[in-house]
Amino acid sequence: MKYIAYISALALLAGCATTDKDNGAPGNQFTFHLYHVHPFAKQPLGGGGVLDLEKGEEKTVLQSPFIIRRCETPDSCRQGVVTIISELTLLEQTPQHAKIALHALVKIGKAGTFKTPNTEITTTIPEGVPVITQDFSLNRTVVLASGKTQSIQLMPEASILVGMK
Numbered sequence: 614m615k616y617i618a619y620i621s622a623l624a625l626l627a628g629c630a631t632t633d634k635d636n637g638a639p640g641n642q643f644t645f646h647l648y649h650v651h652p653f654a655k656q657p658l659g660g661g662g663v664l665d666l667e668k669g670e671e672k673t674v675l676q677s678p679f680i681i682r683r684c685e686t687p688d689s690c691r692q693g694v695v696t697i698i699s700e701l702t703l704l705e706q707t708p709q710h711a712k713i714a715l716h717a718l719v720k721i722g723k724a725g726t727f728k729t730p731n732t733e734i735t736t737t738i739p740e741g742v743p744v745i746t747q748d749f750s751l752n753r754t755v756v757l758a759s760g761k762t763q764s765i766q767l768m769p770e771a772s773i774l775v776g777m778k
Contacts (some may be wrong), residue, residue: 637670641665642778647676649771664705674699678725681770683745693745694736696725711757711777719767721747
């Protein structure tokens with residue numbers, strides 16, 4: 614029961630926070646979702662929302678940290694806290710297509726913190742558990758068709774879905 618409560622709380626907090634309000638003009642709206650596999654969940658968890666982008670404008674999307682688990686053998690597992698900061702820039706747009714630049718900075722380590730003006734969430738791997746440490750970035754230009762979504766895999770445990778409304 615403790616895990617169900619934890620997973621439910623994590624799912625509620627896994628939503629995205631953008632640095633600007635989501636009230637732009639119709640036609641400039643894009644969907645952004647992060648889906649990830651939690652070591653104790655039976656289904657992928659995800660969070661996201663709608664972003665309003667103007668040409669040349671950059672939006673930063675902060676994801677709440679989540680835990681991954683990787684096992685080389687059943688007895689040899691490591692865990693890591695993943696923190697992802699994504700930046701999206703609208704490069705071009707027509708009524709049928711949009712071209713977006715995506716930059717994602719991924720940090721995997723012992724702890725991660727998610728901060729908004731009203732919330733602060735820190736996730737930490739317990740002492741004695743082997744830790745995964747890795748930092749990397751992804752730069753991708755995505756061409757989206759109106760009403761379609763594209764999946765961009767960041768790592769085996771997480772993908773970003775970007776779509777044009």
